[in-house]
Amino acid sequence: GPASGGEAGRRSAGLARLRRLGGRVETMTCDVSDAVALGAVLDRVEESFGPVAGVVHAAGDISSAAGFSPLGDIMADGLEAGLALQGSAKVHGTRALEQVLAGRSLDFCVLMSSNAALLAGPGLSLYAPVNAYQHGAAQRGERPGPTPWISIGWDGWRLPTDDEEPGPGGSLDRYALSGEEAFDALCRSVRAGLPSVYVSRGSLADRYRRWVGDHGGDGPASGPEAADTPVPAAAPGDVLGALRQAWTQLAGGPEPAPDEDLFGLGGTSLTLMRLRARVRDLTGVDVPLAALMDRPTLARTAALVAAGGAVGTDGGTVGADGPVEEPGGDPDLFSVLDELEATGPRHDDPKRSAP
Structure with missing residues (x-):
């Protein structure tokens, strides 16, 4: 498929190197x-x-x-x-x-x-x-x-x-x-x-x-009893304090400073997913995952909560009135894959057009 300028240049450089090494290359x-x-x-x-x-x-x-x-x-x-x-x-x-x-x-x-x-x-x-x-x-x-x-x-x-x-x-x-x-x-x-x-x-x-087996535990909170440890609902002025406590329970170690990079403290994308779920429980705000991962600090997370989740990112938005309800009755992914395989495009059938 088409490549970006940088990717196309890297491909061309790789092909040129193969040819310099004596290989016969045809694309x-x-x-x-x-x-x-x-x-x-x-x-x-x-x-x-x-x-x-x-x-x-x-x-x-x-x-x-x-x-x-x-x-x-x-x-x-x-x-x-x-x-x-x-x-x-x-x-x-x-x-x-x-x-x-x-x-x-x-x-x-x-x-x-x-x-x-x-x-x-x-x-x-x-x-x-x-x-x-x-x-x-x-x-x-x-x-x-x-x-x-x-x-x-x-x-x-x-x-x-x-x-x-x-x-x-x-x-x-x-x-x-x-x-x-x-x-x-x-x-x-x-x-x-x-x-x-x-x-x-x-x-x-x-x-x-x-x-997978421990539902994404990264450290001290990997056991079911730790994952279920309650954190009191956050008052509007104490979101940052509640986030610090939640992070300590999820990842272990001392409470991070507001602007410390959570990945630099040993957190993973899975830890942030669990933090996001905890934020939803604490505040009723569904913070966009993409926005949280883009700047993974507690200060940024608190700012997203204060904005009600409404930020201009591709990670989705949620109004200040609360989280959007998940649609019910989601189809099973593998059932859809089976259907996709059975009904997908057949390019050798002249009656069907290519996508």
Whole structure:
């Protein structure tokens, strides 16, 4: 797909480096969810280079807000519409690849998925299930053809050209892989012979237990009794004091100064999600998650509360009268994915138009 100026420059530099190292590089583009176009590209590759030994499906939309938004925003914009955007590359692209490779015998087909499929995370209500779909697709045993399929769940990759990114991503930097580590893990995963692999620096079981099994506990408040510790409702003039007490219960340690960066104190995006829920209980104000993560300090949080949550961000707004009620009867994400798979665009059907 189209890249930003900086991203396009980085891609061009990478291709130029491969050519300087003696590699023969040819780029071709198509919509990966279009089986006809994808098959035509593979035919051209075989004409130019000979038989294809393996395919790596690395397509995905990581720039769309639909994949990285609070659930309230996703529901307001339409769950099905958001899944259609996120599912184009991951769901329909995987299905198109299955059609194209059905008559070919390759050494491997790798689906580049994400550890969000297992661990989820804040703002990943759509990104997580479409990556989980790829793991499910790789584990299906009835696929025609002898090609082994492997879905690999990744954390972030930290390349030499990447800038340090402050904010919520910083809490995950400890798990990021260097380019050399990622390539080594890719080779090991292909040789392992397993249909579904998760790559993690450190114990994935510990991360699952902390983030999922213990409902996202980060430290002293990981137990259910600590999570339920009551904090008195905040009086209008004492919001900051109540926030300090809530943070200490959630994250441990001394009370932070009003302008201290909560990520710098060891907090994570999951801690902030729990703080946001505590703020809602204390004040009746639903603070936008994006605004909270953009400037993660208690002073900023108190200011958002004072404004009734009404700030000009993409994280959503709430009036001073109280939180917006969540819509009832939300459809199950995986049920919608099943429907999306069954009724999605078929580019090889001339009666249906491409998106």
